[in-house]
Amino acid sequence: MFFQHLVNALSVGSVYALLAIGYNMVYGILEKLNFAHGDVYAVGCFVTYTLMLWQIHPVLAILAGMLVGFVLNLIVERFAYRPVRNAGRIVPTISAVGIAYIMRNFIQAIWGAETYPFSLGFELKSINIGGVVIGTLQLYILAIAIILMVLISMALKYTKWGQSIICISQSIPTAALMGIPVNKVIAMVYGIGAALGVIGGILFCSYYQFIFMGIGFSYGTMKAWMAAIWGGIGSLKGSIIGAMVLGLSEIFVSAYVSSAYKDVFVWLIFIVFILIRPKGMFPAEIAEKI
Amino acid sequence: MLLEVNNLTVKYGEISALKGISLNVKEGELTTLIGANGAGKTTLLKTISGLLHPVSGNIIFNGKDITNTPTDAIVRLGISQCPEGRKVFPRQTIYENLKAGAFVRKDNEVEKDIENFFERFPRLKERRNQKSGSLSGGEQQMLVICRALMARPKLLLLDEPSMGLAPIVVSEVFDIIKELRDSGMTILLIEQNAKQALKIADTGYIIEVGNIVAGDTAAELLKSESVKKAYLGG
Numbered sequence: 048m049f050f051q052h053l054v055n056a057l058s059v060g061s062v063y064a065l066l067a068i069g070y071n072m073v074y075g076i077l078e079k080l081n082f083a084h085g086d087v088y089a090v091g092c093f094v095t096y097t098l099m100l101w102q103i104h105p106v107l108a109i110l111a112g113m114l115v116g117f118v119l120n121l122i123v124e125r126f127a128y129r130p131v132r133n134a135g136r137i138v139p140t141i142s143a144v145g146i147a148y149i150m151r152n153f154i155q156a157i158w159g160a161e162t163y164p165f166s167l168g169f170e171l172k173s174i175n176i177g178g179v180v181i182g183t184l185q186l187y188i189l190a191i192a193i194i195l196m197v198l199i200s201m202a203l204k205y206t207k208w209g210q211s212i213i214c215i216s217q218s219i220p221t222a223a224l225m226g227i228p229v230n231k232v233i234a235m236v237y238g239i240g241a242a243l244g245v246i247g248g249i250l251f252c253s254y255y256q257f258i259f260m261g262i263g264f265s266y267g268t269m270k271a272w273m274a275a276i277w278g279g280i281g282s283l284k285g286s287i288i289g290a291m292v293l294g295l296s297e298i299f300v301s302a303y304v305s306s307a308y309k310d311v312f313v314w315l316i317f318i319v320f321i322l323i324r325p326k327g328m329f330p331a332e333i334a335e336k337i
Numbered sequence: 338m339l340l341e342v343n344n345l346t347v348k349y350g351e352i353s354a355l356k357g358i359s360l361n362v363k364e365g366e367l368t369t370l371i372g373a374n375g376a377g378k379t380t381l382l383k384t385i386s387g388l389l390h391p392v393s394g395n396i397i398f399n400g401k402d403i404t405n406t407p408t409d410a411i412v413r414l415g416i417s418q419c420p421e422g423r424k425v426f427p428r429q430t431i432y433e434n435l436k437a438g439a440f441v442r443k444d445n446e447v448e449k450d451i452e453n454f455f456e457r458f459p460r461l462k463e464r465r466n467q468k469s470g471s472l473s474g475g476e477q478q479m480l481v482i483c484r485a486l487m488a489r490p491k492l493l494l495l496d497e498p499s500m501g502l503a504p505i506v507v508s509e510v511f512d513i514i515k516e517l518r519d520s521g522m523t524i525l526l527i528e529q530n531a532k533q534a535l536k537i538a539d540t541g542y543i544i545e546v547g548n549i550v551a552g553d554t555a556a557e558l559l560k561s562e563s564v565k566k567a568y569l570g571g
């Protein structure tokens with residue numbers, strides 16, 4: 048059973064990792080809590096859901112959902128975050144909470160507050176390796192997560208635009224002095240973060256086979272935030288490992304402790320962890336700032 | 338004139354940091370602006386680079402009014418700045434810092450330029466794949482000067498390059514600035530280290546609490562009694 052739980056934990060962890068990467072990129076750059084992350088991408092997930100109900104191919108529906116998430120976050124960044132970027136930490140956080148409510152109520156107004164069954168419609172098989180059952184969906188999730196994570200870290204390390212994101216995360220004015228169009232790049236990071244969130248959200252919905260208006264906040268923003276804190280703020284590696292730790296704790300707590308009180312125990316572990324190591328496992332190494 | 342600053346007034350809230358100052362930078366010259374802490378030197382450079390916006394006055398670069406142009410566009414027009422306190426990107430390697438400096442370039446000689454800088458500064462070459470946060474203050478200063486030059490600017494702004502460096506490193510930094518000037522680079526150098534700055538400069542300005550109080554050839558300023566008294570230690 049242990050290996051079965053491990054496989055399940057890896058799948059859940061991969062989903063959280065996709066949610067956390069986009070979240071942590073924004074967090075790392077602006078050091079601001081983006082409480083609207085989940086609710087913005089949830090809109091994209093609902094668009095995908097509706098398109099699939101209209102018999103549009105899931106891949107196209109997901110791409111359309113990602114596009115919606117991307118554009119939506121560009122708009123949100125422009126009008127809710129950029130004007131308050133230099134207003135300290137509290138103002139943008141509150142602005143984000145406001146956006147979260149607007150998005151959630153927008154979903155409720157269009158799609159209602161019901162929980163709907165969700166499936167990507169692929170024929171789901173499973174393979175049995177020595178008693179451990181691995182669903183094809185789990186394999187897809189793992190593969191998609193790994194491919195995206197590799198692509199993102201390569202893009203950050205080896206492309207001009209990726210490097211410009213790293214520059215901005217260290218100092219916005221100095222990055223501007225390099226000729227980097229800071230506002231454009233920050234907007235793109237928000238947009239890409241939301242698009243990744245849509246993929247993560249869709250995988251989450253397919254894994255648990257439901258979708259409802261609350262997926263963004265409780266299963267998105269909060270999980271991404273926990274993973275980011277657990278792994279280390281602003282670190283890509285940190286968010287992936289933090290997400291895996293979160294997945295492992297959830298699965299093993301529900302398997303061996305209590306599935307009803309899963310969240311209580313996971314939060315307890317989380318709180319004890321941050322008391323001991325408040326900067327997470329892999330804080331982005333910030334060499335002395337002179 | 339490559340750069341003309343006319344009646345520039347910059348405020349932080351209600352406080353005027355620059356009270357209508359004017360100065361010129363001639364092409365191919367090293368112009369220095371000296372003054373005490375808080376006189377408004379950094380404010381001027383930040384305003385030229387578009388990081389701050391003036392309430393009145395204008396800045397003409399190469400015949401074009403750049404007063405309210407965004408910073409990245411100003412860099413593309415040919416003004417690079419080494420900001421106060423060096424500001425390397427500490428989490429990136431030396432090589433990556435230099436690449437960042439070339440962000441605005443579209444030609445294919447970036448690698449060649451990096452190799453040229455490495456040849457001139459072997460200490461940077463040895464550490465090319467190390468995080469720049471691990472460099473000494475002097476090495477960081479060399480790196481940010483090279484990084485600013487990677488954009489192939491027409492005008493280089495240097496904000497207190499000698500700040501916080503050991504005396505022997507300070508003279509090394511001034512030697513490099515002189516070398517750049519001799520190679521034809523137009524430079525606006527801001528310094529508290531008045532003597533060394535005036536020695537290598539063509540033209541000098543003196544700023545006191547937001548006003549330019551003197552402007553002349555550097556040689557004349559070095560001879561002036563009042564300048565000697567206030568800035569050159571008698």
